[in-house]
Amino acid sequence: MDTPERDRGKVGIGSVATAHFCPLRLYLDRQEEREEPPRYAVCKQVSYHLGAPFDQAAVWEEVLAVLPHAGEEEHLLFAQCMENCRDREWILFSDFDVPVSSESLGVRGVADKVDPALPGFAITRAGEAPKAGVHAADRLRVACYTACVQDSLGLEVEGGWVEYVPSGVIRFCTPGPRDRRAMVRAIAAARIVDEGRIPRKPLNPPCTRCPHQERCAPGPRRLSELL
Numbered sequence: 134m135d136t137p138e139r140d141r142g143k144v145g146i147g148s149v150a151t152a153h154f155c156p157l158r159l160y161l162d163r164q165e166e167r168e169e170p171p172r173y174a175v176c177k178q179v180s181y182h183l184g185a186p187f188d189q190a191a192v193w194e195e196v197l198a199v200l201p202h203a204g205e206e207e208h209l210l211f212a213q214c215m216e217n218c219r220d221r222e223w224i225l226f227s228d229f230d231v232p233v234s235s236e237s238l239g240v241r242g243v244a245d246k247v248d249p250a251l252p253g254f255a256i257t258r259a260g261e262a263p264k265a266g267v268h269a270a271d272r273l274r275v276a277c278y279t280a281c282v283q284d285s286l287g288l289e290v291e292g293g294w295v296e297y298v299p300s301g302v303i304r305f306c307t308p309g310p311r312d313r314r315a316m317v318r319a320i321a322a323a324r325i326v327d328e329g330r331i332p333r334k335p336l337n338p339p340c341t342r343c344p345h346q347e348r349c350a351p352g353p354r355r356l357s358e359l360l
Contacts, residue, residue, distance in 0.1 A: 143234055144323045146242035146277045150270045153319035156332035163326065174200050175207050176259040176298035179214045180245065183296065184225030189215050210299065217301030224248075224294060224303065226255060233281035240277050240320060245296075247282065254282050255294035255303070262297035267306045269315075271295050276308035276316040 151159040178196045193211060197203055226246035231254075234241035246255040256274055267275070275293045282288050292307035308316075325332050 143239050143241040144320055144327055146240055146274055146281075148323040148326070149240060149277055149316065149319045150274055152323035152326065152332075153270065153273050153315060155334065156322040156326055157334040159323060160326045160332055170259065171200055171203065171207050172210060173259040175203070175210050176214060177245070177257055179211070179218060179298050180257040180296055181229060183218060183298075184223040214298050214301070218298065219301075221301050221303075223296075224251075224253070224255065226251075226253075231286075233278065233285040235277075235280040235284040237284065238277070238280050238316075238320060239324070240281060242278060242281060244278055244282060244293075246294075247286065247288075249286065249288060252288040252290055253293065254278060254288075254290065255296055257296045257298060259299065260297065262300035262302040262304070267295045267304055272306055272308055272312045273316055273319060275306045276312045277320075279308060 148159055175196055178199055179192060181195075182192055192215075193208075196207070196211060200207060226248040227250065228247045229245065231244045231247045232241070233244050233247075244254045245257040247253075256271070256278060258268075258271060260268070275295065278293055279290055282290050282293070292305060294303050294305050296303050322332060
């Protein structure tokens with residue numbers, strides 16, 4: 134999806150979430166072309182049908198249209214989503230994939246689901262739900278989207294829903310001051326990367342889950358060696 138002219142120069146919410154944990158990872162991500170993860174594509178397609186009757190075979194055909202090379206792994210995930218999402222109560226939203234932005238924060242994104250009548254919005258996640266609440270990165274995303282939905286659409290929202298499709302779980306998240314402080318810091322860190330500058334690696338980043346782990350480890354190195 135092309136970025137509207139009014140949103141050029143704004144930081145993407147996905148970049149903000151990555152920068153929250155490690156801005157250096159965001160910088161290294163930018164050095165590689167990355168496609169949408171197949172796992173997210175499966176969950177996203179399932180999410181479109183939540184809250185309304187659906188034909189499982191027809192939804193899988195949609196997944197194949199989006200992911201022509203989907204294999205056993207994707208089909209197993211699809212079956213898990215179908216099993217866990219069936220016979221659960223979901224919110225039926227009116228609009229999907231709505232571009233939103235915040236002039237005051239300088240961020241932009243695409244809200245997965247929005248409904249002015251609620252009023253409310255939801256983001257779709259491809260990971261498993263935590264035992265309670267939502268993941269820290271998702272609280273950050275909701276904080277960003279709350280500001281964007283308020284600014285762009287003029288909707289009175291205090292937070293948003295998070296759909297953990299593989300778990301068949303939807304939870305409401307109301308960002309607090311701590312989440313908004315983290316959001317402001319992460320926006321600043323992501324903006325450094327957007328400007329082409331090399332960010333500092335933070336203390337205790339989640340390296341074990343980073344695809345660039347081998348490029349950063351072991352120990353401190355000159356950033357020029359990472360590139």
